[in-house]
Amino acid sequence: MLSLLRRNRDVRLVFSAQVISFAGDWFATVAVVGLVLDLTDSGFAAAAIFVAQSLPAFAVTPLAGPVADRFDRRMVMVAVSVAQTGAALAFLAVGSGRVWVAFAAQGSITALGAFFTPASQAALPNLVDPEDLATATSMMAATWGAMLAVGAALGAAFTVLFGRQAAFVADAASFAIAAGLISLVRRPMRAEPLAPHTSRMRPLADTADAIRYARSRPPVLALLGSKCGLGLATGVVGVLAVLADKHFHAGDGGIGILLSARGLGALAGPIVAHRVAGRGVRAQLLTCGLSAVTFGFGYLLVPLSPVVLVAGVCAFVGHIGGGTQWTVSTYGLQLLTPDHLRGRIHAADFALVTLTGSVSYLVAGVLAGVIGARGTIALGAAVALLWGAGYLAATRHIRPGEDGYAARSVTGAVEAGAAGASADPSAGESVPGVVT
Numbered sequence: 001m002l003s004l005l006r007r008n009r010d011v012r013l014v015f016s017a018q019v020i021s022f023a024g025d026w027f028a029t030v031a032v033v034g035l036v037l038d039l040t041d042s043g044f045a046a047a048a049i050f051v052a053q054s055l056p057a058f059a060v061t062p063l064a065g066p067v068a069d070r071f072d073r074r075m076v077m078v079a080v081s082v083a084q085t086g087a088a089l090a091f092l093a094v095g096s097g098r099v100w101v102a103f104a105a106q107g108s109i110t111a112l113g114a115f116f117t118p119a120s121q122a123a124l125p126n127l128v129d130p131e132d133l134a135t136a137t138s139m140m141a142a143t144w145g146a147m148l149a150v151g152a153a154l155g156a157a158f159t160v161l162f163g164r165q166a167a168f169v170a171d172a173a174s175f176a177i178a179a180g181l182i183s184l185v186r187r188p189m190r191a192e193p194l195a196p197h198t199s200r201m202r203p204l205a206d207t208a209d210a211i212r213y214a215r216s217r218p219p220v221l222a223l224l225g226s227k228c229g230l231g232l233a234t235g236v237v238g239v240l241a242v243l244a245d246k247h248f249h250a251g252d253g254g255i256g257i258l259l260s261a262r263g264l265g266a267l268a269g270p271i272v273a274h275r276v277a278g279r280g281v282r283a284q285l286l287t288c289g290l291s292a293v294t295f296g297f298g299y300l301l302v303p304l305s306p307v308v309l310v311a312g313v314c315a316f317v318g319h320i321g322g323g324t325q326w327t328v329s330t331y332g333l334q335l336l337t338p339d340h341l342r343g344r345i346h347a348a349d350f351a352l353v354t355l356t357g358s359v360s361y362l363v364a365g366v367l368a369g370v371i372g373a374r375g376t377i378a379l380g381a382a383v384a385l386l387w388g389a390g391y392l393a394a395t396r397h398i399r400p401g402e403d404g405y406a407a408r409s410v411t412g413a414v415e416a417g418a419a420g421a422s423a424d425p426s427a428g429e430s431v432p433g434v435v436t
Helices: 002-007 009-040 043-052 055-070 073-093 100-127 130-162 164-182 203-215 218-233 235-247 251-279 281-304 308-336 339-394 402-422
Strands: none
Touching: 002 009, 002 130, 009 043, 009 073, 009 100, 009 130, 009 164, 009 235, 009 251, 043 055, 043 100, 043 235, 043 339, 055 073, 055 100, 055 203, 055 339, 073 100, 073 164, 100 130, 100 308, 100 339, 130 164, 130 251, 130 308, 203 218, 203 339, 218 235, 218 281, 218 308, 218 339, 235 251, 235 281, 235 308, 235 339, 251 281, 251 308, 281 308, 281 339, 308 339
């Protein structure tokens, strides 16, 4: 990974931008969750902050995917980061009687980020040589976990020392710095230049093209669906803050510890994923199922923990599974999808996980008030375990003959990408490689 960063200036810039932006995000998360708990004394309200970190993304992904495929991806990422700077400053207005501002600001940041993520993931294969793609994907996925770990820990300390308002300003500054770094990227973020004139956007039809492509290729469809199960169990993360504050009585520091443990697991996951990502679709699908089982096992132990540090270790184990699954499925989709569809495929992937995650956060928030944080986390763990077992069973018919199928899928993606270079897929004709 260090070799890639030394050799590739543009990847270094994008990597640095993500590191700084994610660090600022988690500074703000620790501060805003603690602030909402103080203002409302409601576990549901705290869990709803995590809903605001996911649900708005689902609402805008039918537009975000086509934007990533039709416009200059670098400019999309810069514009989004600039707009997120302004949205982060809105946290400064949160106070008694204005708790809703916290949700509005977080929702705006999330909705804007839904444009950034597909553009970034779709651009990455164009910024690196093919042999570096697995390394680059693992590295970019690791930044989220690393900055969650470091950002949450530093954010807790920063908030205690300087106050929550300072943490919100730091978050806004991180987006501004990220915009500046991405603007310096030189390599094209597309495999082919944009057509001089593009037709009007067709969000639903454009998304349908991507869905038809996935349905015609079982490995792509399986990789798209792999995040859903973990999304359905993700609500346990929203309850971690309640567990730290109400059960362990550890305040913002305890919240920071549990979120940092989550981040360390999400950082370790991509390292595991890097060892299996390049071994073919069979290994990728098997890893996705086993990762869900690992997530469930780790979180099954969290409610049994006697102190917050032990709970953090268990959450760390769970998120090794989560981080591995996210990285492996993302790499598989990058490999099997042609460039002109990649933004929409990654947007659909993001939409599925944000929708299921949002539902899970809401359900977990309600359950936490009925059966408590420990019982809610145990139920979420059971969902992950059942999903992992079911996923392994459901994909067994794809895995045995994977080698030939994967080769045909990659060949088809390359051929479709080449065809896309000579025709603008946004003009309304059938997308190459899609069964219509």
